[in-house]
Amino acid sequence: MIEVENLTVRFGKGKAAVTAVDGVSFKVNTGEAFGLVGESGCGKTTILRALAGLNEDWSGLVRIDGKQLMPHRERAFYKLVQIVFQDPYGSLHPRFTVNGTLMEPIKIHGLDRADERIDRVLRQVGLGPSFRFRYPHQLSGGQRQRVAIARALILEPKLMLLDEPTSALDVSVQAEILNLLTDIRDSTGLTFLLVSHDLAVVSHMCDRLAVMNQGQIYEELTVEDLVQRRYKNDYTRQLFEASLGYDRRLGAGGAALEDASA
Amino acid sequence: MIKPLLEVEDLSVTFKTPHRMVKAVRDISFTVGKEKVGIVGESGSGKSATGRAILKLTPGNGIVSAKRMQFEEVDLADATEEDMLAVRGKRIGMILQDPKFSLDPVMRVGDQIAEALPPGLSKAEARERVLEMLESVRIRNPQRVYSLYPHECSGGMGQRIMIAMMLVPEPKLLIADEPTSALDVTVRMQVLAILDDLVSRRGLGLMFISHDLNLVATFCDRVLIMYAGRIVEECKASKLRQATHPYTQGLLASLPRIGERQKKLATLVRDPAWAL
Amino acid sequence: MTTAVESEKGGLAGYLTAEVSRSPTQASLQRLYFGCRRFAQNPLAMIGFTILMVLLLIAIFAPWIAPYPMNEQNLQTRLLPPSGDHFFGTDELGRDIFSRVVYGSRITLQITTLVAVIAAPIGLIMGTTSGYFGGWTDTILMRITDIFLSFPPLILALGFVAALGPGIRNAVIAIALTVWPPIARLARAETLTVRSSDYIAAIRAQGAPAWRIVVKHVMPMCLSSVIIRITLNMAGIILTAAALGFLGLGAQPPMPEWGAMLSTGRQYLLGSWFLAASPGLAILVVSLAFNLFGDGLRDVLDPRDE
Numbered sequence: 001m002i003e004v005e006n007l008t009v010r011f012g013k014g015k016a017a018v019t020a021v022d023g024v025s026f027k028v029n030t031g032e033a034f035g036l037v038g039e040s041g042c043g044k045t046t047i048l049r050a051l052a053g054l055n056e057d058w059s060g061l062v063r064i065d066g067k068q069l070m071p072h073r074e075r076a077f078y079k080l081v082q083i084v085f086q087d088p089y090g091s092l093h094p095r096f097t098v099n100g101t102l103m104e105p106i107k108i109h110g111l112d113r114a115d116e117r118i119d120r121v122l123r124q125v126g127l128g129p130s131f132r133f134r135y136p137h138q139l140s141g142g143q144r145q146r147v148a149i150a151r152a153l154i155l156e157p158k159l160m161l162l163d164e165p166t167s168a169l170d171v172s173v174q175a176e177i178l179n180l181l182t183d184i185r186d187s188t189g190l191t192f193l194l195v196s197h198d199l200a201v202v203s204h205m206c207d208r209l210a211v212m213n214q215g216q217i218y219e220e221l222t223v224e225d226l227v228q229r230r231y232k233n234d235y236t237r238q239l240f241e242a243s244l245g246y247d248r249r250l251g252a253g254g255a256a257l258e259d260a261s262a
Numbered sequence: 263m264i265k266p267l268l269e270v271e272d273l274s275v276t277f278k279t280p281h282r283m284v285k286a287v288r289d290i291s292f293t294v295g296k297e298k299v300g301i302v303g304e305s306g307s308g309k310s311a312t313g314r315a316i317l318k319l320t321p322g323n324g325i326v327s328a329k330r331m332q333f334e335e336v337d338l339a340d341a342t343e344e345d346m347l348a349v350r351g352k353r354i355g356m357i358l359q360d361p362k363f364s365l366d367p368v369m370r371v372g373d374q375i376a377e378a379l380p381p382g383l384s385k386a387e388a389r390e391r392v393l394e395m396l397e398s399v400r401i402r403n404p405q406r407v408y409s410l411y412p413h414e415c416s417g418g419m420g421q422r423i424m425i426a427m428m429l430v431p432e433p434k435l436l437i438a439d440e441p442t443s444a445l446d447v448t449v450r451m452q453v454l455a456i457l458d459d460l461v462s463r464r465g466l467g468l469m470f471i472s473h474d475l476n477l478v479a480t481f482c483d484r485v486l487i488m489y490a491g492r493i494v495e496e497c498k499a500s501k502l503r504q505a506t507h508p509y510t511q512g513l514l515a516s517l518p519r520i521g522e523r524q525k526k527l528a529t530l531v532r533d534p535a536w537a538l
Numbered sequence: 539m540t541t542a543v544e545s546e547k548g549g550l551a552g553y554l555t556a557e558v559s560r561s562p563t564q565a566s567l568q569r570l571y572f573g574c575r576r577f578a579q580n581p582l583a584m585i586g587f588t589i590l591m592v593l594l595l596i597a598i599f600a601p602w603i604a605p606y607p608m609n610e611q612n613l614q615t616r617l618l619p620p621s622g623d624h625f626f627g628t629d630e631l632g633r634d635i636f637s638r639v640v641y642g643s644r645i646t647l648q649i650t651t652l653v654a655v656i657a658a659p660i661g662l663i664m665g666t667t668s669g670y671f672g673g674w675t676d677t678i679l680m681r682i683t684d685i686f687l688s689f690p691p692l693i694l695a696l697g698f699v700a701a702l703g704p705g706i707r708n709a710v711i712a713i714a715l716t717v718w719p720p721i722a723r724l725a726r727a728e729t730l731t732v733r734s735s736d737y738i739a740a741i742r743a744q745g746a747p748a749w750r751i752v753v754k755h756v757m758p759m760c761l762s763s764v765i766i767r768i769t770l771n772m773a774g775i776i777l778t779a780a781a782l783g784f785l786g787l788g789a790q791p792p793m794p795e796w797g798a799m800l801s802t803g804r805q806y807l808l809g810s811w812f813l814a815a816s817p818g819l820a821i822l823v824v825s826l827a828f829n830l831f832g833d834g835l836r837d838v839l840d841p842r843d844e
Binding site for chain 1: 304446447450455458473476477480481512513517520523525528529530
Binding site: 054079091104 | 559560561562564565569735736737739740741742743744745746747750754755758759
């Protein structure tokens, strides 16, 4: 579904330019769930935004569904690929009701049977029709994220990009949203590209994952490899051990590393 | 039994909104000794309001009431604002989530730490003390860090500087409100290790407020679980997995774990009785 | 509990306060209703609103309210002090000042409305376009704005009226030209924050064309601050209009424009204070009312302080 070769994203020009993504390559098969794991600033979200067509300043070769992407996209592209953002409080337009938010993609792409589509997609994300005319401020964080997922689903895409979809939510709500995403994948066969800092979430959702740091992919491995601790990279080990909880030994070891980068 | 540092009895925090009164914390009692006490809960459980109420930093529309909040010889429950000045920042320190908002952006971090020192020290003495403090939070190159501005520091460095600043007056109790949530996992470990050392070496009490069950279970000695403004359960951190309250059990079950591949995560079914 | 109770309430109150809206109309009406309720809780804003409503009624029903025709001269009764026959006295040509002030409200309302209708859209379009597209578009549009901003508004208005010729229509155009640049700046600043938000990224990721994003998604976010700004500017617009009238470049005699009346009154200030006092007071009260109303609107439309 996705083939990325040597993707590079730079911000700024000349000497002040920052390379956020540095020659990254990976492949995601159709129907697969692939995770990009890394800490803040490692470039994982930048990759997602470049794929979604939100940033036109990239170089490299990207193929989605067999078609090579140009920095500028055609309208049909957006029916193929949809994105869900991290912060459910910022990703819904505060002046639009749920209905208004879901109506926009229908109007943009000139789809028919608007009411039917909205009802179906709201039911799919576990919100009843009673939510249709509410404003975002009348919804909880979890409900908002459901609306954001509904918005991504309404165009019936083949690929869903998920940018830390649960990191702004409480754990109990996170479980509900992750279950919802699992259900959606089971029923539609969507391909997922999930970006997260949380190894546990990625290992729960994905089949394969890539560990990123400083704009590069350090290691690509299957979840099975991760669980069996068959990682080769030292950074992956650090991430893995840190995600198990606090350990005195780890805290003492890492200090030198951070000072060097600061 | 050794007398605890802080004894809180029947603490309540109520917020007035234009429409109604919201009880954020409802009659909770707990103690903190020379140990790491974790307060866990989801957003809106009242955990942060509890931390702020102890230092009387509750915003203007909030009302704090408590039968007793004994901190050493002071009862914070009926302390005046003047009494609080002698306690706040001096005998009880507070660390917040994001150091960026707590540091003065136009002042070198070393000078900011020096401001917290008692008056009457010579410049050289003050500098020496600050470098010492920076070293105690495991900053390798204190000379260089001394002259940095806050925006030149990474998140982890900033949080360590905040801790150094809090430690200058040698407080007895530290209240840390999600001190590591804004930090990357690898850096998080170091900051936690520093806090851990402080408790074991200096005999500090630490109130560690967090939403991260996993972290609290592995880091703290004792855990209080809050739900809807009440403490629903209190247990030893190492025994958190054997927690008995259905809310705690539900929360633990809803966490995804590496290596426990289940198709679906358990979801929490909230019982209205928990909030009573 | 409250949900159940409120949804059982019938009639209009139930419709407006229902927890769950059942149609887009109901959702918008509820918004409006709660906005009005908030506004009504602000006494000063309500005073401003009431004054403006009274002004509107006076303007509409001027011929019935005014006891005399606005231009009826009677040289026998010139410069009479306020009395039962002439509430505000008479002017140098024996015209009833009260009637003239009443008719003058029409001119004032006309000018303010026209200026708002011309300046707000220009400012909004310039600001949002420049903020959303950035780059060259931004540079060119903002330099044009800067040129207009670099003159004091009154001087600029004077210049335009002098070039276009005196008269109300030209005064309106001239004032509108001085009012839009700050609005464009404001709209641009708002657009810059809105542009980087996730909900704009979300609509872009759905393939919306740029014009649609600007018109449907960015403009509504800027609209409230523009409305607040223009309402607060109303006082300035009234004063500029009065100043132009005062200098003889706005409304021409015998039109009962408040500024022009004030200007004539100045010559008789020592002997007959009421000539200048009545239009002056009218300007003061209406400007104040617009300011109070604007402050109230800001609290409702722009609830940032919560």
